[in-house]
Amino acid sequence: MQLKRVVVTGLGALTPIGNTKDEYWEGLRTGKSGSAPITYFDTEKFKTKFACELKGYNPNDFFDRKEARKLDKFAQYAMVSSNEAIADSGLDMDKVDKFRVGVIWGAGIGGLETFQNEVIGYAQGDGTPRFNPFFIPKMIADIAPGNISINHGFMGPNYTTVSACASSANALIDALNYIRMGYCDVVVTGGSEAAVTIAGMGGFNAMHALSTRNESPETASRPFDATRDGFVLGEGAGALILEEYEHAKARGAKIYAEVAGGGLSSDAYHMTAPHPDGIGVVRVMENCLKDAGLNPEDVDAINTHGTSTPLGDVAELKAISKVFGEHATRININSTKSMTGHLLGAAGAIEAIASILAMENNLVPPTINHTTVDENIDPKLNLTLNKAQKREVNVAMSNTFGFGGHNACVVFRKIS
Structure with missing residues (x-):
């Protein structure tokens, strides 16, 4: 069987050093640190008091209030980055065969903040299980690609890969294989995570996995340095449009690279x-x-x-x-x-x-x-x-x- 070639035709990024693909590259190019004191909750009693949070992200810039309340942050991030990547790809939604467009997404944890808040709310109540009806749909890891597919009408393969920190790389490889074996023309792939939460920070601190360089958070992530003392937790999303080469060439798409x-x-x-x-x-x-x-x-x-x-x-x-x-x-x-x-x-x-x-x-x-x-x-x-x-x-x-x-x-x- 002759495998088809697969190329990248769209990119989207929502990161601690830039909220678009171009801002992200500028942050990378200039060596910008995304680490700073946590703003999401009181860290007084936490060993680590900093993380790489998104800067200037407001869900109301992308969703109406009702829609935003139905989406955990990790799913919001998935929607925002994938929308940028789809726009960047120049795909014509009136011409693409939506049965041959898939969404394969990675998330190591999913809706951690949603889970955390619902359980805390129950624990602080009178024992009556008053859970939000959106609790489960907000929390489950597969809801991110589900929402992307629903939003755009993509009806090809649709699922989430979960392999901890390798999740979105796994998703990318699955997307590569679906296209090169001829099952899809296009796959929206990538990953999102939103674990800068009480549970996320507390759990990783308990494992002694995080840096505790609270006096200098901007320099805490220091790979290969002799004084490194753990990772810095980050959040955000990245999205890639993978496309069969001839399909991309036929529509005159910009091609960033081939997935070799x-x-x-x-x-x-x-x-x-x-x-x-x-x-x-x-x-x-x-x-x-x-x-x-x-x-x-x-x-x-x-x-x-x-x-x-x-x-x-x-x-x-x-x-x-x-x-x-x-x-x-x-x-x-x-x-x-x-x-x-x-x-x-x-x-x-x-x-x-x-x-x-x-x-x-x-x-x-x-x-x-x-x-x-x-x-x-x-x-x-x-x-x-x-x-x-x-x-x-x-x-x-x-x-x-x-x-x-x-x-x-x-x-x-x-x-x-």
Whole structure:
């Protein structure tokens, strides 16, 4: 069976460093930090008092009040980013075959704030179960793609992938496969998350997963730095329009990049910690390169999972050195989480967008906040520290991993 080629024709982003695709790129290019003290709730008794919240986002700019009340933040973010991506793609809704347009979306948690508030409300009541009738539809993770499909009338495959922080990268790979096997012409894909909540912050603090650098939140996300002490929680969404190449070409669409391939693997090691030698990470990058028909020396840039955790960063870089050998020193390696924080289920989507825009602009965004060399990291690796670097980027890889040992890797190349 001859697989069809798949390209990216639309992008949308709602992130802690920019509320549109163009604002997001400007934040990446200039090394902007999205981390700041939390404004959503009182953090006095929390170990971590900061996060990467959205700035200037107002649901009333996108939804009427009645509609907004029916949507958890994560679903709102999905709608906003996907609408931008669809508009960016230039798809003519009167001409597209909506039975061949799918929506495959990623969310690691879903409506956490909705769940939290409803349970707190019940606990503070008299024991009578007075729950909001929208409680379940607001909370469930699959409601995001459901709403996107309903809003646009898309009647192709429609579901959510859930693999913790790898969720939206998984969604992207599923979308790739649906199109290249001929089941869809177009898939709206990506991911969203809104876990900067009492439950989210409290839960991750209990795991000792978050940075507690409260005295300097803007520098707390510091991947690869010897003084890193955990990740910074972020929120938002990223959306990509994936399209069959001939379909895109026939309508004269702008093509950002080709989705060359995707890989998956499992660590099968620990619920939250990576294998110290990065065995699963080695395999997922090898699987991705094989799927794309690429050699290691073809890769110019890697946007790492790079969460700023003591174990994870070292394991991933060891894996990169093993897969790419001497060529690893010629790759621009970075972590855009240094700017956006960790968007959990949305991380793969916004980082894929960062990789695509790096190719379009021949500029690799920096890994910011690096001050102290980690002796456990190979000093010959180019980690794109503190300042964006110009270079021709023809092939870019994006790594995303999740609790449970889920590993996903996607590789993009300039269209030829």
